[in-house]
Amino acid sequence: MSTENKEIIFKIRNLQTWFPITKGFMKKVVGHVKAVDDVSLDVYKGETLGIVGESGCGKSTFGKTVMMLEKPTGGQVLFNYDGEYKDITKFNKEEMFEFRKKVQMVFQDPYSALNPQKKIYSSFEEPLKTHGITSQEEREKMMQRVLKMVNIQPDYLLRYPHEFSGGQRQRLCIARALEVMPEVLICDEPVSALDVSIQAQVLNLMKEIQQELNLTYLFIAHDLSVVQYMSDRIMVMYLGKIVEVADSRALYEEPLHPYTKALLSAIPVADIHNKKQRQILEGEVPSPIHKPSGCAFRNRCPHCMDICKEQDPALRYHGKEGHMVACHLYDGKESGDSE
Amino acid sequence: MDNKEIILNVEKLNTTFISDRKEIKIVKDVSFQVRRGKTLAVVGESGCGKSVTMNSIMRFTGKNAIVKADSIQYNALKDGKVTEYHLESIKEPNGPEMRALRGPDMSMVFQDPMSSLNPVYKVGDQVAEGLLQHNKGMKKDEARQKVLEMFRKLGIPDPEERIDCYPHQFSGGMKQRVVIAIAMICNPELIICDEPTTALDVTIQAQIMDLLKELQLKEGKSIILITHNMGLVAEMADEVCVMYMGRVVEFGSLEDLFDRTSHPYTRALLRSVPVLGLADGQKLETIPGATPNPADLKGGCEFADRCSECMERCREKTIPMFEISPGHRVRCLKFDSYPEVD
16 A cells, blocks of 8 residues: 555654663663664554564564553654644653543453453443543443444443453453544554464454554564554564564565565465475574674674674665665665655 | 384374363364374364373373373384384373383473473483483483583584573573473484474574474484464474364375365364465455363264354264375265265
8 A cells, every 4th residue: 555645643753662771779770671772663544554573572562662651761752633743752641641542552461451350341331431431321332332343242241251262352352442432553462362263353353443443553463474464564673673664565575674584484384385495594582682783683694794793774765665674785775765 | 004104093082181070071082193204283273182182192181181092002113123002001190101101202392491491400400300210320421411412403502501501591492492302312203292382483483393304304203293383284294183172173194184175174274374475355264153162062063163064964963084085084074975984
């Protein structure tokens, strides 16, 4: 899909989330875990932006920071309030409260996201009460509306979470997030705790709901094939940085960054006649505390050059429209429309 | 096929758990063979009994489990001579006979490397334990040398240093290598891998799978790979056994399963997984409903309620296995014109 003429819902500029490492009695800061390090990106209204990377690459922290569940240590997140961009990192308590209605989150583990001691009814009522819907009749009407969306019978409201299967629970979590009519849903590994046959149900449902409500999804997952199925655009992260952003089809057909290529080739394919040549990455993700100098990927990269040791590559446009990559292999070959 | 070719032959394995004085059948009449030097993949969703089947063979099931089988025959091949072991007749699950087999003959790699290592022992000692246990009189130094050799073989960097580290100093992928080292140290012929890479990243999964393939090619190990990832099956397996609610629903060679998929459940399993490069707008097929609770299963086909091709008679009685081509067996009434096997 074309990125032109599209309304931007989030403008993320140089976002930074560093966690301090303290030592000793005085809690002296001796270093930082750079979970999200200088990430800049636009998120368009109505799209699904997939975020992939190995564990520890900062994708969950990125999702949480965009929602201000984790306070960023630097940078801006501008959110579109009917054409006017406001920096949510500077919001006070009241503004934050209002912002929460716009952006909601679905978490990975549906088994721990619902209070086991409360009936679904009370879990569902709470956000509506909090956001000031005082009439019980109206609350019930809203609850039934979202339950219908996720194909769960309204009379199940009087049950407890343990009476539901994993897939049903994740659908309930999605329904609860939808209650306050958000514009953006941040989904942090929504299907990785589910069985394969249930995964497909939840993924298809999420797609249907998106079309119905014109939602924007930030879809975080480690499984590239799930992300590719869900997303319009994909952002690949490695050690807190964006290494590549592209249209989901382009990323699969013409990956540019060596890390994306390796990630794609590592996925086992359920096709016995076209066995592909694997490109296996040596070693593992280095610790985010002691990142290598220059390009963070250089010690696993098959194309490592001298410049990679010294200079951290910037994210630049290359190739097709909207395709961005941070790699020295493409130095001096940028396409014209860079910022 | 003779005993030289078949390393493990399981016939009509049944495992029942007793819970609240009720008997719940988890594994029902499971039969399969593992060929020597080949990989058998056992596929199915969580709760389908694939892990319980393997634990029943290894006798790792708890006290509330009753394991019954017509035959669990393990054929050891040492120096060109075949020795038969009948595991079903071994009474004590942790007696000397079973213990002698675990390690030097068959061993297991568990799913979660984080929890299958003891955090308070050095990894080297944990790997050497099996070696010292099975070779009375072996010196500790000698065992240490063997562990180092194994670490080198499995690609653990700086083995001299790493052997004295504790599990928390290892990353997930390295821990799983240690767990594989524990399984491999006594040079077993059959390795059962229970979802060995589910807890790991794809790039590390690729490394571990390559390692297993290499071990098989170089040393002729037989592998049982339990997984729910059809992609891994396609890359690793020679034969595939699909399980659903405690029964084998389809068994055949890799080609049988992928090119001549016969059971509706196998087909659904293959089609419901997102693959890279799906066309725009193409939707995933879903399997309606959820896996039933094994405690309240009715008679008839277990998959009937979720099957798109379910017929009236599917619900009447237990469905037998039909052999639709040599070695390719399906538990579905659509194929009742073929000979019944069991």
